[in-house]
Amino acid sequence: MKVDQLLKKASTSIGQIQIDRSVQLTLGLLIGVLGLGILSAVLGFLFGHESLKGVTQPDMNPFAGGAAPQQQFPRQGNFLLKESEILAKVERETKNISKPDEPKKPAQEAKDANQKDPAKPSASPSPVTQTSLPISVQSQGMRLEVRSLSADSDGLTLEVTMQNGGAKEVQFLYDFLDVSDNQSLFLSTEVRGLPTKFAPKSESFSGVIKVFGASADSVKWLSLSLADYPDQKIELKIPKILIKQ
Secondary structure (H helix, E strand, O other): OHHHHHHHHHHHHHHHHHHHHHHHHHHHHHHHHHHHHHHHHHHHHHHHHHHOOOOOOOOOOOOOOOOOOHHHOOOOOOOOOOHHHHHHHHHHHHHHOOOOOOOOOHHHHHHHHHHOOOOOOOOOOOOOOOOOOOEEEEEOOEEEEEEEEEEOOOEEEEEEEEEEOOOOOEEEOHHHOEEEEOOOOEOOEEEEOOOOEEOOOOOOEEEEEEEEOOOOOOOOEEEEEEEEOOOOOOEEEEEEEEOOO
C-alpha cells in the first residue's frame, strides 16, 4: 500500500511540473513578442526622427511675393491664371502674332496706309519701321519706348520707359510679355521698376527688361510684344530690336 501511494504521489508531482513548464514557456513567448514589438517601434521612431532632421517649415509663403534670387530666372507676378486665360494667350500667340522674320511687303504697307483714316485714332499699335535705338511704340494712348540695350553675363538688359496718356487706367501682367529672338525662340524675361497699373494721364515710368539666355554673339535681334490685362485690347509690339547697332 505504501508503495502504491508513493507512486501516485510521484505521478501527480510529475504532472504538475509538466503543466508549470508549459505555462512558463507560453508566458516567455508572450513576453518575448511584446519586447520585440516595443523594440521595433522605438527603432522606427528613432530612424524616422533622424531622417527628418533636415526638413523644416518654409520661412515664407512662396506665393506672397518677396525678393527672389536673380540667378533663378524669376518671372514677375503672383497671379493664379485661369485655364481659359492660358488658352487665350496660346491662341493669340499662334494666330494673331506674325513671325518677326516675315516683314510686310511694300505693296501691303502702301495698302494699309491708304486704308487708314487720319480723322480717327487707330486702335492698333503704330507700326515701327526703325531698328536703331531708341524705339517707341504707342497704342490707344499707352506708350512704350526702348531707350538702350546692354549685355552682361546673365543676358541682355533693355532700358525702357512706359507712360499712359489715355483717359482710362491700363493694367499689365508681365507674365504676358513675349520676347523672342531672330530664330523665333521665346526667351525668359523679368521686368523691374515698372508698375503693373498705369493711371490715366500718368507720368513716365522707367524700368528694365532683363532677357535671360541671350547674348550679343548668339542673337541678332529681338522681338517684343506686350498686351494689357485682362482685356488684351492694347498691344505694344516692336518687331525688331537690333542687338548689334
